[in-house]
Amino acid sequence: MTNPAANLPHLPGTAGTPPPGYPPDSRYAQTHNATKTLADGRTVTYLRRRFIPDTAALPTQAFHDMSAVDRLDTVAATYYGDSQLWWRIADANAISDPDELLHAGRRVRITAPQDSGGVPL
Known part of the structure; x- marks a missing residue:
């Protein structure tokens, strides 16, 4: 990278x-x-x-299909166990405006964080 x-x-x-x-x-x-x-x-x-880091090298942990009630903080809490890590989801999808991900039906890539050696938090 x-x-x-x-x-x-x-x-x-x-x-x-x-x-x-x-x-x-x-x-x-x-x-x-x-x-x-x-x-x-x-x-x-x-x-x-x-x-934004080069996320192509990070392993995909999951894909999450956004619903009308999803927020990035709650999605981060689900996958990372910490709602304050919502920005990792924004980075994983190479966007600078997190609101771009808040559309029902949008498939969001969840990656393992760089500092975790590919292991989910």
């Missing part, structure tokens, strides 16, 4: 630092902070862009 962020030029005056305060199951856990010094001398800290 390639990391698209690796090919981006670094802004002058930026440095990557581990993000503080994000739990290990957060989608931002591996996204670093950066800083930029502005022309007026102020330093601004920001969260670097998070790219």
